[in-house]
Amino acid sequence: MKLNWFTRKGIIFWPASVVGWIILVLATAYAVYTFIGINGRSHSVSDVMINFVFNLLLIGLVYSIIGYFTEARREVD
Amino acid sequence: MKKDDEFLKKMENLNVPEVNPTGHPNRVKMAIMNADRSAALGFWLVAVPCYFLACVFMYYFFNRQVSWFGAMFKLAEGLDKTPGIDFMAPIVLVVLPIVCIIINALAITHVHYEKGISGKPGAKEFIISIKIKTWNILLILISMAIVFTFIAYTMTENISIRS
Numbered sequence: 001m002k003l004n005w006f007t008r009k010g011i012i013f014w015p016a017s018v019v020g021w022i023i024l025v026l027a028t029a030y031a032v033y034t035f036i037g038i039n040g041r042s043h044s045v046s047d048v049m050i051n052f053v054f055n056l057l058l059i060g061l062v063y064s065i066i067g068y069f070t071e072a073r074r075e076v077d
Numbered sequence: 078m079k080k081d082d083e084f085l086k087k088m089e090n091l092n093v094p095e096v097n098p099t100g101h102p103n104r105v106k107m108a109i110m111n112a113d114r115s116a117a118l119g120f121w122l123v124a125v126p127c128y129f130l131a132c133v134f135m136y137y138f139f140n141r142q143v144s145w146f147g148a149m150f151k152l153a154e155g156l157d158k159t160p161g162i163d164f165m166a167p168i169v170l171v172v173l174p175i176v177c178i179i180i181n182a183l184a185i186t187h188v189h190y191e192k193g194i195s196g197k198p199g200a201k202e203f204i205i206s207i208k209i210k211t212w213n214i215l216l217i218l219i220s221m222a223i224v225f226t227f228i229a230y231t232m233t234e235n236i237s238i239r240s
Contacts, residue, residue, distance in 0.1 A: 008113075008114065008117055010117070011116075011117045011120045011121070013117075050132060053128060054125070054128060054129070057121075057124050057125045057128055058125060058165075058169070060121055060124070061121045061122065061124070061125060061173075064117070064118055064121040065118065065121075068114065068117070068118045071114065
């Protein structure tokens with residue numbers, strides 16, 4: 001079963017369907033939720049940034065893994 | 078008529094390519110995985126450990142009294158305190174670079190087995206071809222450096238705990 005949810009542009013997997021956009025919105029919402037949680041627990045801006053960027057990269061990794069397996073393949077004529 | 082004559086002359090004077098039957102046959106060498114896709118995913122697989130090492134470098138640079146492995150130990154302790162990340166540290170920092178090595182190696186490697194090459198009936202050859210794809214090779218080297226760094230850190234940590 002072909003799942004053409006994303007198209008790849010360089011290293012970024014861009015949504016190519018409604019499901020892809022939903023996944024992107026969910027990932028963004030989770031990133032914001034994580035930021036708010038880290039901000040509440042941290043003592044300084046650098047503490048927030050160090051922990052948030054780490055979480056953001058993990059979210060980007062999971063998003064890219066989903067995009068990798070559901071990428072729309074280019075048709076060859 | 079003139080054009081036909083010219084065409085005939087051209088065809089008669091064509092250089093026929095020489096075929097060397099003993100030469101290495103050209104074939105399409107397809108790797109198991111797509112190189113560009115593997116490089117794209119490989120970037121994200123090494124981004125997290127590279128970021129961790131960048132934080133270690135900054136901590137070491139601004140705290141000269143701490144050694145490199147001491148800086149790694151301090152930051153790893155900080156990661157352990159973050160909820161949900163403590164159990165992921167070995168997966169993120171060791172497993173992901175290993176996965177990156179595997180997918181990029183599969184993307185640039187082609188393996189072929191042949192019998193009876195060059196007219197010799199008993200001859201067998203196992204031919205491994207590696208495509209020179211800059212980004213894939215770079216990601217493999219970076220991932221190997223990350224894995225060796227964390228193996229060295231783990232060994233150092235175990236030795237310091239025992240002593």
